[in-house]
Amino acid sequence: MHVAQEQDKLLKDEFILAKKRLKRHQKKLLFRRLIRNRGILFGGIIMVLLTLLAVFGPIFVPYDPYEMVVTDRLMAPGAQHFLGTDNFGRDLLTRMAYGARVSLSVGLSVSLLACFFGMLIGLLASYFKALDNVLMRICDGLMAIPGVLLAIALVAALGPKMENVILALTIVFVPNVARVVRSAAIVIREETYIEAIRAQGAKTWRIIVLHIAPNTVAPLIVQASFIFADAIITEAALSFLGAGIPAPDPSWGNILHDGKVFIFNAWWMTVFPGILIVLSVFGLNLLGDGIRDYIDPHTSK
Amino acid sequence: MSREKLLEVKNLKTHFNTENGRVTAVDDVSFHVDKGEILGIVGESGCGKSVTSQSILRLFDEKYLVKYEGEVLFKGDIDLLKLSKSEMRHARGNEISMIFQDPLSSLNPVLTIGFQIAEALMLHEKITKEAAFEQAIEMLKLTGIPSPEKRVHDYPHQLSGGMRQRVMIAMSLACKPRLLIADEPTTALDVTIQSQILDLIEDINKRFDMGVIFITHDLGVVAGLCDRVVVMYLGQIVEEADILNLFENPMHPYTKGLIKSIPHMDGDRKEELHVISGTVPSLENVPVGCRFAERCQFADELCQSKMPDLRVVGEGQKVRCWHAEKIAEQEEAPVYVTS
Amino acid sequence: MLQAETEKKVLLEVQGLKKYFPVKGLGMFGGTQQYVKAVDDVSFTLYEGETFGLVGESGCGKSTTGRTIMRLTEPTEGKAVYRNVDIFGQSGKQLRKTREEIQMVFQDPYSSLNPRKRIGSTLQEPLIVHKLGQRKDHTERVMDIMQKVGLQLDHFYRFPHEFSGGQRQRIGLARALIANPKLIICDEPVSALDVSIQSQIVNLLQRMQKEFNLTYLFIAHDISVVRHISDRIGVMYLGKMVETAPTDNLIGKPLHPYTQALLSAVPMPNPRIKRERITLKGEIPSPLNPPSGCVFHTRCPFVMDKCKTVQPLNKEVGQDHFVACHLYD
Numbered sequence: 027m028h029v030a031q032e033q034d035k036l037l038k039d040e041f042i043l044a045k046k047r048l049k050r051h052q053k054k055l056l057f058r059r060l061i062r063n064r065g066i067l068f069g070g071i072i073m074v075l076l077t078l079l080a081v082f083g084p085i086f087v088p089y090d091p092y093e094m095v096v097t098d099r100l101m102a103p104g105a106q107h108f109l110g111t112d113n114f115g116r117d118l119l120t121r122m123a124y125g126a127r128v129s130l131s132v133g134l135s136v137s138l139l140a141c142f143f144g145m146l147i148g149l150l151a152s153y154f155k156a157l158d159n160v161l162m163r164i165c166d167g168l169m170a171i172p173g174v175l176l177a178i179a180l181v182a183a184l185g186p187k188m189e190n191v192i193l194a195l196t197i198v199f200v201p202n203v204a205r206v207v208r209s210a211a212i213v214i215r216e217e218t219y220i221e222a223i224r225a226q227g228a229k230t231w232r233i234i235v236l237h238i239a240p241n242t243v244a245p246l247i248v249q250a251s252f253i254f255a256d257a258i259i260t261e262a263a264l265s266f267l268g269a270g271i272p273a274p275d276p277s278w279g280n281i282l283h284d285g286k287v288f289i290f291n292a293w294w295m296t297v298f299p300g301i302l303i304v305l306s307v308f309g310l311n312l313l314g315d316g317i318r319d320y321i322d323p324h325t326s327k
Numbered sequence: 328m329s330r331e332k333l334l335e336v337k338n339l340k341t342h343f344n345t346e347n348g349r350v351t352a353v354d355d356v357s358f359h360v361d362k363g364e365i366l367g368i369v370g371e372s373g374c375g376k377s378v379t380s381q382s383i384l385r386l387f388d389e390k391y392l393v394k395y396e397g398e399v400l401f402k403g404d405i406d407l408l409k410l411s412k413s414e415m416r417h418a419r420g421n422e423i424s425m426i427f428q429d430p431l432s433s434l435n436p437v438l439t440i441g442f443q444i445a446e447a448l449m450l451h452e453k454i455t456k457e458a459a460f461e462q463a464i465e466m467l468k469l470t471g472i473p474s475p476e477k478r479v480h481d482y483p484h485q486l487s488g489g490m491r492q493r494v495m496i497a498m499s500l501a502c503k504p505r506l507l508i509a510d511e512p513t514t515a516l517d518v519t520i521q522s523q524i525l526d527l528i529e530d531i532n533k534r535f536d537m538g539v540i541f542i543t544h545d546l547g548v549v550a551g552l553c554d555r556v557v558v559m560y561l562g563q564i565v566e567e568a569d570i571l572n573l574f575e576n577p578m579h580p581y582t583k584g585l586i587k588s589i590p591h592m593d594g595d596r597k598e599e600l601h602v603i604s605g606t607v608p609s610l611e612n613v614p615v616g617c618r619f620a621e622r623c624q625f626a627d628e629l630c631q632s633k634m635p636d637l638r639v640v641g642e643g644q645k646v647r648c649w650h651a652e653k654i655a656e657q658e659e660a661p662v663y664v665t666s
Numbered sequence: 667m668l669q670a671e672t673e674k675k676v677l678l679e680v681q682g683l684k685k686y687f688p689v690k691g692l693g694m695f696g697g698t699q700q701y702v703k704a705v706d707d708v709s710f711t712l713y714e715g716e717t718f719g720l721v722g723e724s725g726c727g728k729s730t731t732g733r734t735i736m737r738l739t740e741p742t743e744g745k746a747v748y749r750n751v752d753i754f755g756q757s758g759k760q761l762r763k764t765r766e767e768i769q770m771v772f773q774d775p776y777s778s779l780n781p782r783k784r785i786g787s788t789l790q791e792p793l794i795v796h797k798l799g800q801r802k803d804h805t806e807r808v809m810d811i812m813q814k815v816g817l818q819l820d821h822f823y824r825f826p827h828e829f830s831g832g833q834r835q836r837i838g839l840a841r842a843l844i845a846n847p848k849l850i851i852c853d854e855p856v857s858a859l860d861v862s863i864q865s866q867i868v869n870l871l872q873r874m875q876k877e878f879n880l881t882y883l884f885i886a887h888d889i890s891v892v893r894h895i896s897d898r899i900g901v902m903y904l905g906k907m908v909e910t911a912p913t914d915n916l917i918g919k920p921l922h923p924y925t926q927a928l929l930s931a932v933p934m935p936n937p938r939i940k941r942e943r944i945t946l947k948g949e950i951p952s953p954l955n956p957p958s959g960c961v962f963h964t965r966c967p968f969v970m971d972k973c974k975t976v977q978p979l980n981k982e983v984g985q986d987h988f989v990a991c992h993l994y995d
Contacts, residue, residue, distance in 0.1 A: 048823055222841070225736045227765030228795045240782055278780040335773045371860035473948075487949045517723035517887065519946045522931040526945065544861060545889075547933030570937040588865035589935055590894035591919065600865035600894065607860075623780065 054063030065316020076302070083123030090114060092274050093122045101290045110282055110294040121276040122299060128188065129258050129306070136195040136257035137250045143196065144203020145246060149234050151204065153209035159271045162208070165201035173198045177260055179270045186272045195260055201251050207248045210242040251314035255307040256273040262303050278303050308322040330361040332403060333538040334383070334423075334506055339397040341375075342384045345584065348612045355397075356589040356635075360506065363536040367553035367570075367583075371541060373607055375562040376542045380508045383407065383540075384419055394661060402505070421451045424499035428511040430491035434483040440467075440477025440494045447501045466497040470527060480598040489520035496527065506532070506538045525552055546589055550574060555643070558582050561607060561618040564637055568644040578646040580623045617649070625654050637663075677849060677881050678712040678735070683744035685734050685871070689954060695765075700985040702953050704730040707744075709980070712849065717882040717912070719874065719896030721928070725950060727905040728885045732851045735883070736770050737761065741791060745974035748849075766796045768840035773854035775834030779826040785812075785837055786822040792845040792920065801926065815840045815870060816874055821837055832863035836870065843874060851883045856891060889932050898986070901925045905953055907980065909986040922987045923966050968993060 060066055084091075093114035103110040109118040149163070151158040168176065180194035214220060215238060223237055258278075264270030265279025266286075273280060279300040299312030341353035353375045360366045368376045385407065387393040399407040407418065419425075437444060444466055454462075460479065467475035470493040476633045483491060492512055499507060509528065513521040529552060532539050541553055549556055549570070558566040558572045558581065566579040579584045587601035604645035605622040608614060616633050620626040629649050637647045648654070680884050686701035693707060701726040705727040712718050720728045737753065740861045746753045751765055769792075772778035779788055789808045793799060799807060809819055815836045835855060842850050852871070856864040869890060875882060886892050892899060893913055900910040901922065918924045927944040946965045951957055963973040970992060978990045 050818075217772055218772050219780040221738055221836075222770065222772060222778050223780075223791060223795075225738060225761040225770045226763065226792050226795050227846075228791070232795070237780060241780075274813075333975060482962065489949060496915060517950075518889070518931040518933075519723065519927060520949070522943050525933075525944060526943070542879060542887055545933060546861070546935045550935045550937045550939075551933050570921070574937050585861055586935065590865075590890045592890050592893060592934060594894065594927075595915070596894055600871045602865050602869060603862040604866075606863065609926070 048229060049085025057319065063316045063320050065314075066320060067316070067318055068255055069309045069311070069313030072305060076126060076130065076306050076309065079123055080126035083126060084120075085121040087115035087117065087123050089120040091121045091276050100288060100295075102292075103294055106202050109298050110292065112281070112295055113288060113292070118281070118294060118298060119120065121156045122278070123303060124278040125278045125281055125299065126302065128271055129261060129279070129303075131272075132188065132195070132261045132277075133254045133258040133306075135192050136199060136261075137218055137254040139192070139196040140199035140253055141250050143244055144200045144230060145207050145239070145242070146184060147200065147204040148242070149211055150241060152208045153230070153234055153238070158208075163202070165204050168197070169200045173256075174260055174263050177264055178267065181269045186269060188275070190270055191261060191264060191270055195257050198260070199257065202253065203246070203249055207242045208247050210245050211238050212236050214241045248314050248318045248321070251310050251317065255310035255314070258306055258310075260305065330364070331361050332362075333362045333401070334540075335351050335359040335398075335400040336379075336383065336402075337398040337400065339379065339382060339399060340395065341378055341387075342394045343387075343392060343397075343612060347611055351613075352562055352610060353382060353602070354613075356559075356564055357397075358557050358563075358564065358567060360538045361507075362538055362539055364530065364555065365532055365539040365541055365553045367541050367543065367549040367556040369549055369556055371544055372561035373561070373609060373610065374559040377510055379559070380425070380510055380540060383508065384423060385415055385424055386425075400590075418505065420447060420499070420500045422504055423505040423506045423508065424502070426495045426499050426508065426512050427491070427507040427513050430488065430495045430515075430545060431483060433495060434491060436483055439480050439482055440486070444479075444494070444498045444501055447498050451502045457641075459657050462499070462501070466501055467499070468493070468533075470497045471523070472497070474665055477664070487520075488516055489523060492516065492524055493527065496524075496531070500531065500535075503535065504537065508540045508542070510542045511544070512541075514545070516545070521548070522529075528552070544587060558585070561613060562610065563618060563647065564645075565619065565647045566645065567637070569642075572641070572644050576641075576644075578644065578651040579619075579641055579656065580625055581619050617647070625650055674716075675714040675775075676711055677714045677749065678883075679709075679745075680711070680731075680749045681709050681737065681744065681747070683708045683731065683734060684742045685730050686742045687737065698764075700954060701898065703905045703956060704953060705734065706906045706956070708902070708905070710900050710907060710910060712881055712883060713877075714848075714881055715879055716897040717884050717895050719892035719899040720883065720902060721887060721899060722902035723887060723928075725868060725953060726885075726902040726906075727953075728902050729853055731902075732770070732853050732883060732885050736765075736851060737769065738821040752805050760840060762796070763951075766792075767848045769850050771838050771842050771850060771852045771855045772967040774858055775831050775856075775904060776839055778838055781826055784823050784825060785829075787819075788826075788837070789841055789844055792841060796845050798845060811840045811844050814874070815843070816866075832860050832866060834866050834973050835859060835863075837865075839870065839874065843878065843981075845877070847880070847907075849881045849883065850887070853885045853957045854887070855884075857888060861901075864891070871895065874911050881902050881941050889929065901928065904950065904956055906961055907988075908962065908992065909987075909989045910993070911984070911989075915984065915987050921983060921987070921994060922962075923993070927967075960990075 044195050093116065098111050099117035100108050100113055101111040112121065147161050153239040165222055177194045177198050180197060181190055183272065184194065220237055223233055236281045261277065262269055262279030262282065265277050266283045268277050268283060271277040281299040282296055284291065289296050336359065337357050339353055339356045340351060343350045343352055356379055368379065370376045381387060382395060383399055386625045395408050401407055401422065405624050407415065410418065434440070441460055441463050444455065444463035448454060448459045448462055464475045464479055467478055472478050472490060472493050486494065516524060525548065528539065531532050531537060543549060551571055555569050557564050563575065566577065574586060575584065577586060584601065584603040588603060590600060603622055608621070614620055617626065617630040617635055620630040623630065635647050635649045637645050640646050640651055672687050684701050684707055685705040689700045689702055708731055710718065710949055720731065722728045730739065735741050735746050735753065742752050748768070750765060756764060761844050789811065790804045790978055793804050793807065809822065812819060812821065816838065817833065817836055828835065856867050858868060872895060874880060884892060884895055896913050898912050899908065899916045901908050901924065904922050909920065909925045911914065916925065917929065920924055920929055927946045930944045944967065959975045960973040960978050963969045966973065972992050978992050980988050981989045981994060982988050
């Protein structure tokens with residue numbers, strides 16, 4: 027009796043040790059695989075640099091993004107203004123750093139919001155047949171309208187404000203997410219392990235939240251990174267068309283907008299913000315592809 | 328009575344290149360099939376029985392995936408492993424054909440079955456399309472498909488599993504091959520359909536004096552169908568015997584265990600089933616000594632350290648075990664291991 | 667296992683169970699609504715502590731029967747009386763309570779475990795769902811059951827893909843056992859396993875039955891396994907129960923022509939027995955359009971005129987031996 031108990035304790039100690047060892051080993055493996063994935067590595071580096079620019083850039087730049095110095099209009103890149111100035115004499119680097127804040131935070135909030143609502147809609151649609159038809163038809167309707175057009179219409183109706191831009195873009199991207207989540211969830215709902223937990227008598231919300239939702243996260247993360255990129259482009263497009271972030275607030279899109287008139291005498295006003303837009307979209311796509319390969323090694327070959 | 332050897336496999340090794348390095352799925356396998364004989368290859372999943380059969384037909388991608396060693400002699404002097412690609416293509420279907428476990432995925436869903444059988448014929452013989460269709464109907468009739476004239480125009484999805492397997496057999500028989508390799512052809516079928524297909528294979532074997540390699544995990548099927556049996560474990564042959572000896576005088580502990588662990592229809596129900604403890608080790612780290620040692624109740628130091636050879640122990644019986652004779656003596660009082 | 671005849675207690679009684687799956691008709695406007703009669707008027711009884719085997723070929727409705735009792739699909743008609751209460755009439759809390767007592771083991775050990783959850787948390791799930799015991803005791807309980815089914819403790823933090831098929835089925839059984847059920851529905855629990863692993867699991871099932879005094883509804887197509895484990899066997903064909911009898915009677919003296927053919931088709935691992943096979947002609951008819959009268963009449967070697975029109979009733983022809991066939995009228 028006593029011996030058995032002692033043995034039991036020994037076994038359990040061993041078990042706790044094994045658990046610790048396993049966790050350490052897993053962390054190491056995970057990190058190694060993460061580093062080996064080029065997409066995640068380079069995409070990650072680009073995004074970290076851009077984030078640093080957005081967070082710390084405005085602190086270090088010496089100028090005010092709104093202060094107009096008429097004498098310094100359209101100065102070429104040089105010692106005084108590293109990336110030149112715009113048509114109001116504002117420092118371009120400063121405006122781009124502040125613009126990075128705007129563009130990245132629009133992109134990030136849109137992708138987070140779209141993922142949250144999209145996941146909610148997708149999960150509900152996948153589990154409740156009655157809701158499925160209604161929700162998915164609404165999504166179809168929204169997806170039938172070109173994204174930029176829909177966003178312009180929404181911002182025009184709501185008024186050009188950063189919050190409204192985010193709201194409009196979220197509405198544009200929610201259907202995409204909902205579709206991805208729904209199709210993933212439908213596959214998972216049919217798996218035997220979901221049936222097994224249903225046979226246990228678990229409540230519906232528990233099945234959806236704890237058992238189905240985590241299995242849709244993988245495709246969702248990939249989708250989120252693409253939406254991030256898409257939102258940056260679309261916001262830039264909106265601002266470029268004058269339906270986005272209103273002047274004088276800087277965003278990469280409206281710097282481009284301001285620059286288009288002077289494209290022949292002040293190339294820097296279009297080229298530099300353009301580079302940043304391309305860079306961020308490139309980085310995010312690399313990251314998304316990398317994550318997809320990382321999650322599912324079968325698609326990489 | 329010495330019979331003519333139809334196919335002789337000598338020291339066949341099949342290596343695969345995987346992410347984790349090289350894996351030898353078939354390790355030094357030798358056996359032969361006589362004309363008109365049904366040879367069974369038995370083993371559990373991962374024992375290499377399917378890989379062996381697919382190696383005979385060289386169905387793997389040889390550029391990247393696989394490397395073969397050894398010889399596969401067909402009709403005495405043709406080494407299949409040395410044939411060029413086009414010669415091999417000629418041999419497939421024409422001389423040796425194969426049927427698989429899942430007939431649905433081995434049939435093209437968008438073509439009629441008549442077309443697919445006729446195509447098999449036209450690939451190897453110079454005949455007109457009409458003649459090929461005539462023969463296709465003939466083949467379907469031979470495999471016992473009712474109203475074959477109508478059925479030739481059906482698509483695979485319109486047929487049941489048993490019917491599809493008949494179509495597969497009809498297709499493989501189209502060119503009157505000398506050897507038929509059947510890889511678990513009845514595993515996906517129901518028992519009443521299975522017995523129909525087994526009857527058909529036996530009938531074909533007799534009628535055309537065709538050699539058959541029948542691969543299965545089901546010892547019951549083997550007992551009713553095969554003349555001789557090869558038992559595989561973890562890429563190696565552990566025992567070879569004719570059918571009566573295999574069941575009445577098995578020499579390898581693994582064979583014994585397998586036979587004892589299936590529930591018999593006339594067995595004692597109150598008795599627990601015999602158990603082979605543990606699981607099959609992975610091919611990536613095969614044991615140094617006898618591959619069955621860690622699951623064997625008779626294993627000793629010799630078994631752990633040194634791999635036994637496949638040696639002759641009786642009339643047509645070979646076994647890969649150090650202690651086969653000793654175990655046979657002890658067998659009077661059976662030892663049941665529980666766990 | 668075999669109890670005295672007098673004190674057999676009924677645990678579950680299935681009466682006239684029907685499950686029809688609607689099939690969309692062809693044509694623009696649906697056409698006439700058609701049904702696949704997956705289970706058509708099936709009745710049987712489970713006694714406490716016994717194993718009732720349900721055999722039949724694919725599409726005969728044996729799995730649907732099990733799934734309907736679990737309420738994984740809703741029945742079309744019929745009753746399943748579990749301890750004097752009809753499961754099919756239950757909902758909400760009551761149903762959850764019943765589900766605690768009736769558990770299920772699935773066929774495919776690969777897909778029946780959530781690939782993203784560690785074994786420990788998969789096994790804890792039933793305890794959380796049914797609010798059994800205190801949260802801090804859960805780990806202990808899981809470890810107990812893991813040892814019982816022959817798993818090692820360090821498997822607790824592993825993922826399903828790290829296990830072999832046999833081990834996964836042990837996990838599946840542990841999940842079914844952890845809530846202390848009375849009845850376990852085993853849906854082809856060993857058919858995906860290799861021979862040598864199959865016997866391990868069959869023995870484990872029997873040992874657990876003795877230890878926890880369980881009742882099994884054992885659904886399988888492999889008759890030799892069913893014979894080994896069951897006290898009584900029911901044979902299904904095309905949604906109907908054609909014969910029910912204690913195991914030795916059914917195997918030794920099958921009465922229904924279908925049972926006879928099914929038994930004769932089982933491959934025997936004995937090369938000296940060249941058993942005369944009763945080879946059935948043709949294929950199983952589609953359950954969308956089952957034959958009139960006796961569903962087996964299209965393939966039956968003893969078919970009479972009556973069989974084509976009149977549906978045979980389930981009659982008791984011997985001690986606890988039921989058969990639905992006109993030969994025994």
